[in-house]
Amino acid sequence: MTGFAWIDDPLLRVDRVTMRFGGLTAVNDVSFSVGRGDITALIGPNGAGKTTLFNCLTGFYKPTVGRIAFSPKGGLDDDRIDELTATARRNSNDGGEDLYLLERMADFEIAKKARIARTFQNIRLFSGMSALENLIVAQHIALTPASGYGVFGLIGLPSYRRAESEAVERAKKWLERIGLRRRADDPAGALPYGDQRRLEIARAMCANPALLCLDEPAAGLNANESHGLATLLREIRGESGVSILLIEHDMAVVMAISDHVVVLDYGQKIADGSPLEVRENPAVIAAYLGVEDEELGPAEAELTAETKP
Amino acid sequence: MLSAAASPFSRALKESALATLIVAGLAFPIIAFRADPDFNNLLELSARWPLFLAFCALGFGLRFLLSLWESRPKAALALAQATTGKQRKWLAPAALAALVAYPLLILALLGPQAALKWVDTFGVQILLYVLLGWGLNITVGLAGLLDLGYVAFYAVGAYGYALLAPLTGLSFWALLPVCGLLAAFWGFCIGFPVLRLRGDYLAIVTLAFGEMLRIVAVNWDAVTKGEAGLYGFPGLTFFGLPFIPGPRGFAAHFGVAFAGVHKLIFLYYLVLAIALLANFVSIRLRRLPLGRAWEALREDEIACRALGLDTAKIKLTAFALGAFFAGVAGCLFALRQGFVSPSSFTFTESATILAIVVLGGGGSQFGVAMAAALIVGSSELLRELTFLKAIFGENFDPTQYRMLLVGIAMVAMMNFRPRGLVSMRQPTITLGPEPEARS
Ligand SMILES: Nc1ncnc2c1ncn2[C@@H]1O[C@H](COP(=O)(O)OP(=O)(O)O)[C@@H](O)[C@H]1O
Ligand SMILES: [Mg+2]
Numbered sequence: 001m002t003g004f005a006w007i008d009d010p011l012l013r014v015d016r017v018t019m020r021f022g023g024l025t026a027v028n029d030v031s032f033s034v035g036r037g038d039i040t041a042l043i044g045p046n047g048a049g050k051t052t053l054f055n056c057l058t059g060f061y062k063p064t065v066g067r068i069a070f071s072p073k074g075g076l077d078d079d080r081i082d083e084l085t086a087t088a089r090r091n092s093n094d095g096g097e098d099l100y101l102l103e104r105m106a107d108f109e110i111a112k113k114a115r116i117a118r119t120f121q122n123i124r125l126f127s128g129m130s131a132l133e134n135l136i137v138a139q140h141i142a143l144t145p146a147s148g149y150g151v152f153g154l155i156g157l158p159s160y161r162r163a164e165s166e167a168v169e170r171a172k173k174w175l176e177r178i179g180l181r182r183r184a185d186d187p188a189g190a191l192p193y194g195d196q197r198r199l200e201i202a203r204a205m206c207a208n209p210a211l212l213c214l215d216e217p218a219a220g221l222n223a224n225e226s227h228g229l230a231t232l233l234r235e236i237r238g239e240s241g242v243s244i245l246l247i248e249h250d251m252a253v254v255m256a257i258s259d260h261v262v263v264l265d266y267g268q269k270i271a272d273g274s275p276l277e278v279r280e281n282p283a284v285i286a287a288y289l290g291v292e293d294e295e296l297g298p299a300e301a302e303l304t305a306e307t308k309p
Numbered sequence: 310m311l312s313a314a315a316s317p318f319s320r321a322l323k324e325s326a327l328a329t330l331i332v333a334g335l336a337f338p339i340i341a342f343r344a345d346p347d348f349n350n351l352l353e354l355s356a357r358w359p360l361f362l363a364f365c366a367l368g369f370g371l372r373f374l375l376s377l378w379e380s381r382p383k384a385a386l387a388l389a390q391a392t393t394g395k396q397r398k399w400l401a402p403a404a405l406a407a408l409v410a411y412p413l414l415i416l417a418l419l420g421p422q423a424a425l426k427w428v429d430t431f432g433v434q435i436l437l438y439v440l441l442g443w444g445l446n447i448t449v450g451l452a453g454l455l456d457l458g459y460v461a462f463y464a465v466g467a468y469g470y471a472l473l474a475p476l477t478g479l480s481f482w483a484l485l486p487v488c489g490l491l492a493a494f495w496g497f498c499i500g501f502p503v504l505r506l507r508g509d510y511l512a513i514v515t516l517a518f519g520e521m522l523r524i525v526a527v528n529w530d531a532v533t534k535g536e537a538g539l540y541g542f543p544g545l546t547f548f549g550l551p552f553i554p555g556p557r558g559f560a561a562h563f564g565v566a567f568a569g570v571h572k573l574i575f576l577y578y579l580v581l582a583i584a585l586l587a588n589f590v591s592i593r594l595r596r597l598p599l600g601r602a603w604e605a606l607r608e609d610e611i612a613c614r615a616l617g618l619d620t621a622k623i624k625l626t627a628f629a630l631g632a633f634f635a636g637v638a639g640c641l642f643a644l645r646q647g648f649v650s651p652s653s654f655t656f657t658e659s660a661t662i663l664a665i666v667v668l669g670g671g672g673s674q675f676g677v678a679m680a681a682a683l684i685v686g687s688s689e690l691l692r693e694l695t696f697l698k699a700i701f702g703e704n705f706d707p708t709q710y711r712m713l714l715v716g717i718a719m720v721a722m723m724n725f726r727p728r729g730l731v732s733m734r735q736p737t738i739t740l741g742p743e744p745e746a747r748s
Contacts, residue, residue: 060611060615107614107615108616108617108619108620111615111617112617113617117615117616118615120615124609124611124615125608125612126604126608126609126612127608127609128604128608128734129601129605129736130736130739132740133601133604133736133737137602137613137616137618138616140601140602140605140618141617141618143598147598160597164738168738172740175740182742182743184739185736185739185741187734203616204616
C-alpha cells in the first residue's frame with residue numbers, strides 16, 4: 001500500500017504507447033496509470049502529444065505501438081492483462097471484473113462498453129439541437145433498448161415513456177447543476193462559450209461514464225469561471241465516484257484539484273506523481289513551469305485563438 | 310424627408326444599373342444571337358435584339374424592386390416573422406381537412422371528366438412528391454446524408470411492383486410493403502459501402518448509384534423491357550373490385566355511372582393515407598432515440614461516436630428508411646401510371662426531390678409538403694398558362710421555363726430564407742420555463 005490510487009488501484013493502464021504520424025512521433029513510449037476515483041491531470045506544453053494520447057485512449061487513433069488496459073470496476077492486474085493480450089479478444093470478464101484492451105476497440109465501443117466519456121479541445125456540441133436534447137442524446141445507449149429499438153416508442157408504450165422521463169429528469173438535474181436550466185430549450189450553439197464548455201462536460205456525464213476524459217476544459221474561461229469549473233469537477237468526483245483524467249494548462253486549476261499529475265514533453269513522459277512532487281521536479285520546471293513566460297504565454301494565446309470562434 | 314426617401318431610391322437605381330450590365334453581359338452571347346441549322350445543316354445566325362432588351366429590362370426592374378424591398382424598415386420584417394410563427398396551431402387540422410375534401414370538392418364543382426386532371430396531376434402527383442420529399446427528408450434533412458440518387462429507390466419500388474404483380478398474383482396491398490422493403494434493402498446495400506463517406510463523396514457515390522440502376526433498367530431487356538418499359542400489369546382495385554366499366558366493376562357495384570376519376574380518387578386517398586403514415590412515423594421517430602441520433606449525426610459525427618453511438622448503423626437506418634418510403638412511392642407511381650420505364654427515373658427526378666427538401670427547410674415536415682406543392686404544382690400550372698402564347702407567340706412553351714423558375718425560387722430562397730421555407734427547428738422535447746417555486 002502506497003496510498004497512491006494509481007499504484008494501488010488503477011482503472012486504466014497505458015503501457016508503452018507510441019503514436020507516429022508519418023515521420024512525426026507525437027507520443028513516444030508513454031506509460032502511466034490512472035487511479036480509480038482520482039482526478040488525474042495530464043499536462044505539458046502545447047504540441048506535447050496530450051490530445052493525441054487522449055485520442056488513442058478513446059479509440060479515435062489506433063496507437064502505432066502499445067497497450068491500453070481498462071477495467072472500470074477493479075481487477076486490473078498484470079497477469080489478467082497479459083492473458084487477455086495473448087488472445088485475439090478485446091475484453092474478458094472471466095475471473096473477475098470486466099477488462100478491456102482499448103487499442104483493440106473502435107471509438108464508439110469504448111464509449112459504449114468500457115464507458116469512457118470525453119470532451120474535446122474544440123467544443124463539439126450538437127449545436128443546432130437544444131441543450132436538453134444534447135443531454136438526452138448522451139443517454140442514447142440506455143434509452144435505445146427501452147424504446148424497443150424504435151418499435152415500442154413508435155407505438156408509445158408506457159415503458160419507453162417512463163425511461164424517457166427518467167432521462168429527462170437526469171438531464172434536468174445536470175442542467176440545474178451547471179446553471180443552464182433556464183436555457184434548456186435554446187440551441188446549444190447559441191450559448192455563451194463558458195456555458196458550452198460546462199454543457200459538454202454535463203453531456204459526457206449523462207453517458208454515465210466510469211472514466212471522464214476532459215481535453216482542456218478550462219481553455220478560454222476567465223479566472224472566475226475556471227474556479228467554478230474546478231469546484232464542479234471536485235463535486236462530480238465526490239458524488240458519482242467517477243475517475244477523471246484531464247488535460248489542463250491552468251496550473252492553478254491543476255494544483256488545486258488533481259491527485260496525480262502526469263507530465264508530457266515532446267511526446268515523452270518526463271514526470272509522474274503527486275502535484276507536490278511534480279511541481280518540484282527540475283525536468284518539469286525546465287520544460288514547462290520555468291519557461292512559463294516565453295513558452296506558455298504565446299502558446300496559451302494561440303490556444304485561446306484556436307478554441308474561441 | 311425627401312433626402313431620406315431619396316437615398317434608398319438612388320441606391321436601388323445604382324444597384325439595378327449594375328445588375329442590368331451583368332444581365333446584358335450574360336445575355337449577349339446566350340440570348341442576343343441564335344444559331345439555327347438550315348437545310349444544309351449549316352448554322353444560320355439570327356439576332357434577337359427585342360428579346361435581349363426585354364431581358365435587360367427585366368433584370369433592371371427585378372433588381373430595382375429587390376433593392377427597394379431590402380431597404381424597407383426593419384420593424385416590418387420583425388412583424389412578418391412574428392406572425393408566421395403563430396399560425397401553427399390550426400394549420401395542420403385545416404390543411405388536413407382541405408386535403409380530404411379536395412377531390413370531392415373538385416368532383417362536385419367540375420364533374421367527373423374535368424376533375425380527372427385536377428385530381429391526378431394536382432392531387433395524386435403532388436402527394437407522391439410529398440411522400441418522396443418526406444422520405445428523402447429523413448436521409449438528407451434529419452441525418453444530413455446528401456443523397457443524390459434517391460430516385461433509384463423510387464425506381465426499385467416501381468419496377469418491383471410492375472414485375473412482382475403479374476409474377477406472384479399478389480394484390481397491391483401486399484406488394485406495397487414488399488416494394489418498400491425491396492427499396493430499403495437496396496438502401497442498405499448502397500449505404501454499406503459508403504458508410505465512411507460524407508458530404509461530397511457520399512453525394513457522388515449516390516449519384517452514380519442512381520444512374521447505375523437506371524442504366525441497368527435500360528439495358529436489361531429480358532426483365533425490364535428496356536426503354537419500352539413495362540405495362541399491362543394488374544392495376545388498382547377497390548378491395549377486389551376493378552375500376553372498369555361493366556357489371557363486375559366498381560361503378561356497377563355501387564350503382565353509379567362509370568367514370569375514370571373514381572380510380573384516381575381512390576388512389577388519391579390511398580396516397581394521402583400512406584403519406585400521412587409516413588409523416589406520423591417521421592414525427593414520432595424524431596422524438597425517439599433513433600431520430601435524435603440522426604439529428605446528432607447531422608450535427609457532429611465525432612461527438613456521436615464519443616458518446617457510444619454506432620454511427621454506421623444509424624446511417625444505415627436513415628438510408629434504409631428513406632429508401633423504404635421511396636419504394637412505397639414507386640409502387641404507387643406504377644399504380645398511377647400503369648406504365649414503368651427508365652425515363653421516369655432520371656437524375657432530374659432526384660434533383661427535384663432534393664430541391665423539395667432543401668426548399669422546404671431540411672427537417673421540417675410542413676415545409677417539405679409546401680415545397681412539393683409549390684415545385685410540382687407550379688410546373689404543372691405552367692402548362693395551363695396558354696394565354697402566354699398570345700404574348701410570346703405560338704412557339705412559346707411555358708413548361709420549358711420550369712427549371713428556370715425552380716432556379717429563381719432557389720436563389721430567392723437563399724436570399725430570403727436561407728434555411729428553407731419553414732426554417733425554425735422545433736426541439737423534439739422541451740422543459741419549458743422554470744417553475745417559480747424552485748428559484
Ligand atoms: N492527425 C494528425 N496527423 C498528423 N500529426 C498530428 C495529428 N494529430 C496530432 N498531430 C501532431 O502531434 C503533435 C502533438 O499534438 P497534440 O496531441 O495535439 O498536442 P497537445 O494536445 O499536447 O497540444 C503535434 O505536433 C501535432 O501536429
Ligand atoms: Mg491538445
